[in-house]
Amino acid sequence: MPVQVKINGIKMSAEPQETVLQVARRSGVHIPTLCHLESVESTGACRVCLVEMKLGGKTQLTTSCNAGVEDGMEIMTDTPEVQKHRAANLEMMLGRAPGSQKIRALAREYGVYESAYVPSEDPAIPGCILCELCVRVCEALGHSALAAVSRGGKKYIGTPHDKPSESCVGCGACAEKCPTRCIEMTDTKKTRTIWGQTFDFVSCETCGAPVMTVRQRTHAVETKELPEDYYTTCVACKQKNLAGRFARVGS
């Protein structure tokens, strides 16, 4: 049964399994996020998607990414209180990732230009805001090569025992989805280096560009039961081939 909620005063009907963020976004209300991705579990780590929530006579701040809608909820997405605490959290993250353009730009929207916060522990990965999006992405892809270690300010992200992980296939999804782009990944024409390992690329039969890593292909072949020669051409060449075929069909 759908539930009735109000977002910034506007009545909305929502499915009970939807989150506040989902309902807001599909109704065109903007809420900033850094560590959220639709395809992975939301943990409410970065805290910038804070909104004000009124329910049962109580008003409080909550992260919208992991808050399920409930009947009668009234959500305000941009009150002074929301702005103030988004700004404070952004200032802390800017202290961790002063070089991140994404965070700097978002912080600026909230009037934060520089951060007075300096983390007391030296970070294992400079620029990491410890949101664990990489961990969640890797887990969702079925690799689970990464984990958060330790608590408090000593927390860091790494591979088990800080050794090259056998589960890592070098797909690079972690680096790509990282909001601060702090995961080091170096590609050459033939290899990719990430998390302390170097992976060989499968090269495109047509153009020679990297298709994916060899270990990534092995994993895909095993889990998706596809023939090994399924992954022989890169996406660009595949599209070109396809386009060529359409052209022939059309003529």
Next chain:
Amino acid sequence: MARLQSTQQLRQLKERIVAEKPADRRAIAVCAGTGCKAFGSFELVEAFRAELEKQGLDKEVELRPTGCHGFCERGPLVLLFPEGRLYQRVKTDDVPEIVEKTIKGGEVIERLLYEEPGTGKKFEKEEDIPFYKHQHRLVLRSNGLINPSSIEDYIAIGGYEALGRAFEMGPDAVLGEVKGANLRGRGGGGFPAGTKWELCKKQPGDLKYIICNADEGDPGAFMDRSIVEGNPHAVIEGMVIGAFTMGAREGYVYIRQEYPLALERLNKALDEARQRGLLGEDILGSGFGFDIKVNRGGGAFVCGEESALIRSIEGRRGVPRRRPPYPAQKGLWGKPTNINNVETWATVPLIVAKGAKWFTGIGTEKSKGTKIFSLVGKVNNTGLVEIPMGMSLREIVYDIGGGIPGGKKFKAVQTGGPSGGCLPASKLDLSVDFDTLIAEGAMMGSGGMIVMDESTCMVDLAKYFVQFLRSESCGNCTSCRDGLDWMHSLLQQVCAGEGTMELLDQIEQIAETVRVSSLCALGSTAANPVLSTIKHFRDEYEAHVEQGRCPAKVCKSLITYTIDADKCTGCLVCAKRCPESTIEGEKKKPHRIIQDGCIKCGVCLDVCKFDAVHVE
């Protein structure tokens, strides 16, 4: 050990045990809790055993190792029945004399009695000692009466009768009783247990779980440990009643790794309960089956938070998740789960046995029953105390705790564990109950109570708690992890006398963000120690920042040790003991501290017999 097939058989067994061990029988109860064990109480038990055998009294006099009696400060404690006489700080050397004079001769050994500090008054009976007299012991009472490793002892004092009664009443009536009693959770939040039980009870499906939270991560707290060590069957009985009420078939006790004695006694109790048919299939012939597994916690403070605890049982990282969904809706392995604290569970059999009406007769309008606190810090009588809700802080600190030692002045009391708040002398008459404490920026928490005197620096104290919480934050939320780290470094600046008054505003602002924008209660309460000390002891913060002065003379950057040349006799003691060898001077001539080398450890102050070392 024969299985009990019915409540009838349980009653018969009780009658048999009581007939064999009448209440007026001679018994020596030796506290064998972790606290007294550290003082050698296990050796004491053995010494009594040997002596009783030697004197041929081992049949006549029962020797009973028990759980914690609470007055840990005075351990090892020996309680002599039937008189209820208490001997304190007993050593193995005292044993022959006790058996000879007191057990055989009925004579009191004055030297072993408790003597009130200040007045010098001696007390013979436990119940007359102020520390005990002002308490209201419901849950802890049995600790002195039974051997926790004997299910017969528990049955003899009416144990498992409440369970029998629950089976007769049926789940709905039991729930009604727990709701009627308005039993609020003793683990910190004070949420009504009945409401939680009801929510769990009405969830569909027959796979549900019950959890007992025995993680007890508050540093210095040992209420739950003492209950599990002293009366494990009360916890088990409470859980079986809960399981029957909510329809759960399996339960867990999540117990802190560092509690080996509690674990041992719990396992023994679970075994005996199973053998007696009080756990497992067809309990007391009712057709209802339920069993309990034990899970050892990893030791992180945050794993005591219910959603983190559940993840930890599932073998995952102990990190809290947003609620709702509450455990009652979606808990262990995704199934409806009810989680309560040790003390909450141990209170349940009392309520079912004596009724909600009896229970609501104790306490205040909204906080019923009693609460156990571990009273520590600068009070004469430290230990475990159980008080009726609504007692004033003053009564706890002065009547039970016996006031502040060494003629010093009371400064503050901190309630609620590391994220509790500090209350000053002007709040001493506050009623200790869930809502009053919250309203004052403190909280009940799970029952930590630390008393501070004038030698405590409130800024240093706030910094200490922030430091603890900063390293115990699970690290998920930016606000909690980084906010606490930031607050900590700003508090370090205050303690170093740096910065301006703006520093205080900045700390308060960050504290607010930590409070309102963190996911779990660790974050949302973490600012309490800072906010409450800024509120009640602002002048002390100001002294640090504005005058570069630490009024309690604690913050090292702001104090200097000097030697008064007029008082110094040149005895050389301080110079020899100074770890940095930074005190110079010849024999019989005044000494001098070379400030550059001084690390402000205070050793010279402690060792000088002539009161010549000053700290400013």
